[in-house]
Amino acid sequence: MRFFSDNAAACHPAVLDALARADRLDTAYDGDAWSKRLDNAFSDVFETEVRALWVTTGTAANCLALAALCPLYGAIVCHRDAHIENDEAGAPGFFTHGAKLMLVEGRGAKVTPQAVEEACARIRPDVHQVQPRALSITNATEYGLTYSVSEVGALGETVRRRALGFHMDGARFANAIAATGASPADVTWRAGVDALSFGFVKNGGMSAEALIFFNTELADETLVRRKRAGHLLSKGRYLAAQLLALLEDDRWLANARAANAAAATLAKAAGDRLALPVEANELFVRMTPEEAARLRSAGFDFYDWAPGEVRLVTSWDQDMAAVGRLAEAIAAL
Amino acid sequence: MRFFSDNAAACHPAVLDALARADRLDTAYDGDAWSKRLDNAFSDVFETEVRALWVTTGTAANCLALAALCPLYGAIVCHRDAHIENDEAGAPGFFTHGAKLMLVEGRGAKVTPQAVEEACARIRPDVHQVQPRALSITNATEYGLTYSVSEVGALGETVRRRALGFHMDGARFANAIAATGASPADVTWRAGVDALSFGFVKNGGMSAEALIFFNTELADETLVRRKRAGHLLSKGRYLAAQLLALLEDDRWLANARAANAAAATLAKAAGDRLALPVEANELFVRMTPEEAARLRSAGFDFYDWAPGEVRLVTSWDQDMAAVGRLAEAIAAL
Amino acid sequence: MRFFSDNAAACHPAVLDALARADRLDTAYDGDAWSKRLDNAFSDVFETEVRALWVTTGTAANCLALAALCPLYGAIVCHRDAHIENDEAGAPGFFTHGAKLMLVEGRGAKVTPQAVEEACARIRPDVHQVQPRALSITNATEYGLTYSVSEVGALGETVRRRALGFHMDGARFANAIAATGASPADVTWRAGVDALSFGFVKNGGMSAEALIFFNTELADETLVRRKRAGHLLSKGRYLAAQLLALLEDDRWLANARAANAAAATLAKAAGDRLALPVEANELFVRMTPEEAARLRSAGFDFYDWAPGEVRLVTSWDQDMAAVGRLAEAIAAL
């Protein structure tokens, strides 16, 4: 009974079905029929014309977006706990050719307009200091918090005033949308976001993520950068097919709702032990090492996050019986 | 009836089966059971202890290998027609951080020891000139020729004498092995090769290629570079499973033999029209634009390669009836 | 009467004399007689065999050193107020090809072993996080504080235990040596430092800085990187001659002592207004904007550092009468 990471879950059956349907000769790279449907499919989701590129990892999606939004001699404002800062092995530095991450603080890995403004204001506008050129936020955050439409909008104001590019790391975008009920359009381009890493792998996909450009002018150059980074798969239809399968019938939303519901069940059981509100599919639960050991010996697997704190992540396919047993076990601690 | 590229073919049924079998929760990234079997599985193929990493493209495999073998201020000797020079959008420059390709000539994209030696001898050993530090050859070549064990061995001698790293781009390694009957060990590490891009996608795979290090000391750093380039997929088991499925029962060899046999049938029909001997699964056939048009109107799809020359590529799943019809059509031109 | 920066001062007369003496045909680049004397001249200063390269800027010296000490996928621990973090336009990212600066706190821009240890301990040893591979400290610091031999030695212990490279940014190394009386050897290689950016331009030079490798194995590769970065001047003798002129008769020490003495005079006058002890040639003095304006209207030029704080920097050639007048003016505030 694993509550370790949504990264490790199985695929949604529709994904495997889609691979089988895509399993015939077609044009190579992204010239196939499936890949060609992506722009339209995502434009429907976002109620505006977007450009949508498949990639195989969130790191690639994030870093291609950052490279498109920030010149190589610029800086990207992000939270100290952002995935791009902590868990991508320096990929932002690689893809952007040395641009800098300018770290800000904020509860639960959330970035505020004040924090962005202060970070920017500290920089002298001269050639000696690296100038802020982009903002990257994660929604839902690395701590499972979500941004409201007005919160993103307020960041969008700062971004506009400071002439920054605006990237959203949506590794768990589906969970955020499912949790807040916000429209995908409202919480992204209408609020000023230029590019979104739209995660599918944590949400029932196998190996395909989507990089969405609302600022469509950035897409063509990114096609070149994707190839140059070795990310243009020759049988791209197998990636596009996964994305289309999860978009169809709003499976991506259903999957996210299932994961969020499992998290909510656990959150209720955890009560005062929660270090942060549970808004999506991640829980940070205070417990002693002995308590954690007790849960583990009962067959539950999860991550030690910090001294006296564990992280639980629920997936789209979480067995609700196991969730119930874990909820009981936590309540009984 | 497409003879366009083996890049566009379907997957071997065993690959889809393997994906279905891998479709359950496991450890993320490359910590899963399938990924952990790769080193051993490829060590068996090569009769020595190797390190094997999955990646999703040949470009990534090639360029991670080059980055491991050549310092960023060095040069990689390769053929003017090499894929790394012509078809990877400058990915070698990206992954190596600016190392240079030093181009040599040679029939059918083959590199000779003399050509390598001459290229190296032209460089003054000072800080003004970029020093050759690696050699990369393609087997089978971009023109469908293969290297014999002794040819690779002779290059290995040059490599040793010049203290170069030695990379083999084996996008069609299976076709080369099937064609020559050479042992995988003899034509690689026993001949001095340090790293091999072992292609599976053109040979029945879906999205997994293997990067093999015979010089196993280079693997750990490459694990970091793979992650840094956004190539560490979170559900890596779906890649490993593809490779294992194609290694099992020597499916990779059977697939390559099928493709080669189809090419041989066409070669026989093409006779004097062949611009180069057909040793693997690619044919370069001289014909007028009118002749090419006639074949196309009969339903055959292929690539115009050069004025008066077309390229035909056969795949592991080529329909032999269609091959027969194309052979007849060519003979009847 | 400028107390703005030692960056803007004139050259020591011996430097111009040396240029005139070097002004004849010699071998180009660094093959000339002056350049060839550098290794020995600096080996004498440091009582061990070193490799010494001229460069034209501290940024180049720092970043070539960092590139030699840290792999491109690693991190360099440094202070949040370090010059490499704040005033080099991202040059560390450029020269190292994307390595990361891992920032620590500490009074007056000084780094402690504890801070380094904590920064390193926060990093999981996996491929997802950028691993610390080097430490860079500045002596004297950006806030004019110096490191004692035992402080550097304690950092050297941490460096050894963590297998880091160890760089010292000595833009004001002369001032630090003059202030502490430490031997150049004791405060560098004997304490574990691998490479030193030894500043001369702020200390009476015109356009030459020295990059000193105590870990001499790193020098040859750096010769290539220097050329590759466009920093191998064709008439290098004019750089080497500057360095030799300032080493001769310990002019570098005399110059630093003069600058430090001027700072000490001002420090005495500033008394309780000092935000930090004055150990070299920089003063951070608390005063209201009105007080600062009063000094400026009396003809003194300096930098507003922070709200209610100004920075004064003294140079090797500071006019002592002006220093006296400024001391009086400060005391009279």
Added chain:
Amino acid sequence: MRFFSDNAAACHPAVLDALARADRLDTAYDGDAWSKRLDNAFSDVFETEVRALWVTTGTAANCLALAALCPLYGAIVCHRDAHIENDEAGAPGFFTHGAKLMLVEGRGAKVTPQAVEEACARIRPDVHQVQPRALSITNATEYGLTYSVSEVGALGETVRRRALGFHMDGARFANAIAATGASPADVTWRAGVDALSFGFVKNGGMSAEALIFFNTELADETLVRRKRAGHLLSKGRYLAAQLLALLEDDRWLANARAANAAAATLAKAAGDRLALPVEANELFVRMTPEEAARLRSAGFDFYDWAPGEVRLVTSWDQDMAAVGRLAEAIAAL
């Protein structure tokens, strides 16, 4: 009696004088009075508004220009014998972050419109191939040939049609202007050149070269790149002063004329031995090793260029008596 390289000559006396005059406190970096005069001084030379940046090497000037003119995923067309290809240690790859040099052939290192057109035409306009984005020519070439105004203009036509950036490496631009009598404006921006590396070090300077932007929009970004590459010297006035001294009274032209005249004298003596016409200050003279040895034993120093061919380079300060003796010695061979 050295005919080795103009790289190794002494400085013009006016340069040392200018250094002495600049030797007083001024604003640091490029904020000083001398640096601020550069734009106007070079605008006068080129009869249009230009932006002029000092740098310390031709490699830095060339590569900053290339980085401004070519995106990092593009290619720069240049001659196989270009300095950027052969003698800059891969600096173009470093400064451009991996852009590619696309080599063409041509007599005496000259590039023709046909060669550029053919190189561009070979590239498919897709994401797999690196697209040509800039052209770089050297005037005078590495073989001492010059471009006429109409030749550069014809290249400018190609550049416009292909939407390339256009860089001229003018390490010996002065020699070219002195030789052809062309106006600096006609042979550069009026013919379509965007950026010029205007060499001064080979022509009587000490350590300052000029990077001239006719496309002035590129200058601001290049100021950042210059700093990021460690090329923003803190006492920039000593560089600007050199350039101004050589511009004053057209010393740069007088120096170039002197060097060219020396070369012409030698060329006359060499007669049929010349491998190429002598248009500036370089001679490529056919002679046997025995003949070369005879000249050397008579006290003449020069470079063996190729089997049976030596290179002679004359400098602005070449002793005309020595030139006469060498001319006699060559004639007497």
